[in-house]
Amino acid sequence: MSALVIGPSSEVLMHFDLKLEDGSAADSTRVNKKPAKLVMGDGSLTPNFEACLLGLTEGDKKSFTLAPEDAFGQPNPDNIHHMDRSRFTQDVEEGMIMAFAQPDGSEVPGIIRSTAGTSVTVDFNHPLAGQTVIFDVEILSVAEPKA
Numbered sequence: 001m002s003a004l005v006i007g008p009s010s011e012v013l014m015h016f017d018l019k020l021e022d023g024s025a026a027d028s029t030r031v032n033k034k035p036a037k038l039v040m041g042d043g044s045l046t047p048n049f050e051a052c053l054l055g056l057t058e059g060d061k062k063s064f065t066l067a068p069e070d071a072f073g074q075p076n077p078d079n080i081h082h083m084d085r086s087r088f089t090q091d092v093e094e095g096m097i098m099a100f101a102q103p104d105g106s107e108v109p110g111i112i113r114s115t116a117g118t119s120v121t122v123d124f125n126h127p128l129a130g131q132t133v134i135f136d137v138e139i140l141s142v143a144e145p146k147a
Contacts (some may be wrong), residue, residue, distance in 0.1 A: 003057040004142040006040065011143040012053060013037050017136040018128075026128055035140055046071075049135060056139050064135045071133045072126040079124040080113070092120055097127070 006012055015035050018027040029036050038044035040053070048070040056062060068074055085092075092098070092112045099107040100122070110122040 003059070004144065006053045006056050006139070006142050008040055008054070009145050010040050011037070011145055012040065012139065013141040014053075015138045015140065017134075019134040019136070020128075021132050021134070026131075026133065039145060052135055053137065053139075056137070056142075058139055058142050060137075060139045062137055064137075066133050066135060068130050068132060071131065071135075072128040073130075075123075075125040075129040081110075081122050081124065083120050083122055085115070085118045085120050088120060098122075100124075 004010065013035050015029045016027075017025065017030065019025055036044070040050055045053075048066060052062070052064040052066075092115055094112055094114055096112040097109050098112065100110050101107055108124060109127075110124045111127060113121040113123045115121070
């Protein structure tokens with residue numbers, strides 16, 4: 001039986017490493033030795049990351065370099081907010097990542113960019129926005145979705 005090729009609805013078990021151009025690690029499934037399992041098209045990966053996987057088979061190891069536009073986008077100035085320090089129940093420092101509650105109850109991460117007087121600048125852009133990323137994948141298995 002020939003190995004299955006990753007298609008638009010394949011179930012994929014894989015290890016991946018996400019690195020920045022300088023080689024620093026941004027994310028990796030190898031750290032916890034827990035491969036990622038996803039069904040193509042389920043929203044786990046953006047379409048551009050999924051496109052890298054199409055056509056690969058079990059055992060394949062590939063590296064893809066994605067420009068910011070194809071990875072996490074460019075930073076959007078509208079995603080940077082200035083908040084009053086009184087809204088924070090804890091001390092905040094530059095570089096901290098905090099969860100902020102949304103009206104629907106979900107949470108979104110924000111990075112503290114600066115604090116000045118009573119103002120705190122929070123960046124809600126993806127931490128990797130504006131970065132070229134290297135997406136290294138190792139396909140462990142490919143399965144057809146269960147009907």
